[in-house]
Amino acid sequence: MYGFKIMTKNIVVLGSLNADNIMKMPRMPLVGETMALTDVTTAPGGKGANQAVAAARQGANVSFIGAVGNDSNGQFMRATLLTNGVNVDAVATNGDVPTGSAYIMLQESGANTILIHGGANQALTIADIDESVIANADTLIAQFEVPLDVIMAAFKIAKAHHVQTILNPAPAVYQLTPELMQVTDIIVPNETEAQLLSGITVKNDDAVLNRVSNAILAKGVSRCIITLGDAGSFVADGNKRWWAKPNKVKAIDTTGAGDTFIGTLARVIESDFSNLDEAVKQASIASAIAVTRAGAIPSIPTRDEVAAF
């Protein structure tokens, strides 16, 4: 029987694992008030987890580098990754701190307020990085929900082994230092992050986005993709600038759109970045599908769904 070789992309995600506690309430309680919740659910979350699952559903071989606490939320997050085909051999268990968690106060009006406890994500250290996992990858992705020195060390290892690096500077809590930008191949901020990192108010206008991109590229990185929700995304690759048009869909929940975009981008992009345009198009389709469904991880589409769109 004749067959053909399918090249599977090896992606490593360095990032956060959170148990999201979604608390439904009529409205925000006043100071000193006791209020009954109308519902409480726990869902898997953390930008790292979402991006890893997105890359895996797009057909990549994905390994996770991160940490959980020695608790039930940690077991829940490990199980979530495993169920989605993500390798957890490089996920550490830290017995001194709880697994990362988020507390999402969801009001009847749909407005939400979120509190985060970094827990094991914030206690991650350089010693938790398994160098061989990165060395054997094609692409390494990180966000800003783990300590900066760990991201820095992991990206340096990646570049020493010619592994592509994608940085999602979310949330925008660290500066884009020349040291970090030197080891970053593609940076993918959303509108808010692009604004904070460039110091320029973002508008969906070519001239403004050009200035914002220039300000980010001037920090020492060659490629920047600014995601702009239902307006699509603006790509800067060296001197080239273009828009990836949004796909028209009926959005019901945009949670995880950015994470789906990044996981898909990482799976599609070639090692020489020659198909950046195509990778951004596929990422835009995957994230457009994600916003038509509820939740973060449950909303992430498969590769077949993206192909059929």
Ligand code: ATP
């Ligand atoms: P989140 O924090 O909700 O995960 P984000 O702010 O990181 O999202 P966005 O810029 O909102 O990321 O969205 C990422 C990408 O998803 C966009 O560039 C776009 O391609 C797609 N997208 C988001 N919202 C819509 C929408 N309403 N319709 C079509 N595509 C969308």
